[in-house]
Amino acid sequence: MVQYPSGRLDAAFAALSDATRRGVLEQLGSADASITDLAQTFHMTLTGMRKHVGVLEQAELVTTEKVGRVRTCRLGPRRLEQETAWIDLYRQLWDSRFDELDKVVEELKRKEKVDGLNERE
Amino acid sequence: MDSTRESEPALMKNNATVERKSERELVVTRTVNGPARIVFEAWTKPELLQRWWAPKSFPISLLSCETDVRVGGRYRLVFGYEGSTMEFFGRYLEVTPHSRLVWTNDEGDDGGTVTTVTFEETRGKTLLAVHDFYPSKEALDGAIASGSTSGMPEALEQLDELLVHLGASAGGS
Numbered sequence: 046m047v048q049y050p051s052g053r054l055d056a057a058f059a060a061l062s063d064a065t066r067r068g069v070l071e072q073l074g075s076a077d078a079s080i081t082d083l084a085q086t087f088h089m090t091l092t093g094m095r096k097h098v099g100v101l102e103q104a105e106l107v108t109t110e111k112v113g114r115v116r117t118c119r120l121g122p123r124r125l126e127q128e129t130a131w132i133d134l135y136r137q138l139w140d141s142r143f144d145e146l147d148k149v150v151e152e153l154k155r156k157e158k159v160d161g162l163n164e165r166e
Numbered sequence: 167m168d169s170t171r172e173s174e175p176a177l178m179k180n181n182a183t184v185e186r187k188s189e190r191e192l193v194v195t196r197t198v199n200g201p202a203r204i205v206f207e208a209w210t211k212p213e214l215l216q217r218w219w220a221p222k223s224f225p226i227s228l229l230s231c232e233t234d235v236r237v238g239g240r241y242r243l244v245f246g247y248e249g250s251t252m253e254f255f256g257r258y259l260e261v262t263p264h265s266r267l268v269w270t271n272d273e274g275d276d277g278g279t280v281t282t283v284t285f286e287e288t289r290g291k292t293l294l295a296v297h298d299f300y301p302s303k304e305a306l307d308g309a310i311a312s313g314s315t316s317g318m319p320e321a322l323e324q325l326d327e328l329l330v331h332l333g334a335s336a337g338g339s
Contacts, residue, residue, distance in 0.1 A: 139196065141221035143182055143196045143198065145218035146208055147199065150199065150204055
């Protein structure tokens with residue numbers, strides 16, 4: 046497995062790349078649920094579901110709270126169903142992209158300068 | 167007014183803005199420190215586009231990139247993500263050197279999203295605006311709300327939508 050630089054965007058991508066985790070988000074969009082509930086709904090073991098929820102938690106898509114013996118899951122601060130959150134993610138992509146574009150443009154400008162000097166000789 | 171800062175572009179945090187301009191249109195804008203001629207080149211030469219379209223901080227790689235930048239010419243980009251690949255393709259509707267590129271995005275089910283990029287040069291800098299025109303309000307709503315919709319199919323939902331945007335804008339070059 047390739048190690049990606051830690052970043053919220055990467056975490057979100059990793060989290061959303063799995064069908065079960067997307068299903069969990071959808072489920073939590075309608076109501077909070079315990080790990081046990083989710084494990085039943087998705088026909089998984091508790092351990093398996095805990096792992097999925099852990100990945101979602103890391104990406105801030107889900108938060109959990111333990112009360113007594115029950116861990117309740119709800120949608121986290123990055124609620125993807127909200128337009129602003131989606132746009133924020135989209136903007137992060139473009140920010141990263143434009144940062145790389147800057148480098149290419151700087152290089153082309155430098156190259157042009159050098160070529161210009163050479164032509165004058 | 168910012169002439170004093172011009173020599174230190176690194177000190178300016180230059181963020182892109184993303185705005186939903188209308189029911190069907192999403193626009194990304196950003197100023198790049200270089201003339202339109204050079205910025206346009208970076209968008210249209212595949213070997214240059216390939217260097218920035220899939221940013222390093224992003225868990226997606228651009229495996230191949232073919233662009234035939236002329237009216238009616240086709241493009242095809244192949245992205246890799248965790249062992250699987252996705253293709254994005256379409257054709258150029260308008261190619262006006264140094265000022266305007268328009269292309270279709272034909273990979274989606276409902277297709278029909280058209281991307282327009284404008285390059286506007288002022289004093290050596292270029293204002294870029296990337297417009298995505300969706301075929302309907304529902305299509306853009308769907309892109310934004312994906313994942314919260316009912317009946318999640320096995321197909322990648324949110325991820326797809328982001329990738330569609332990656333591809334959407336990718337034709338641009």
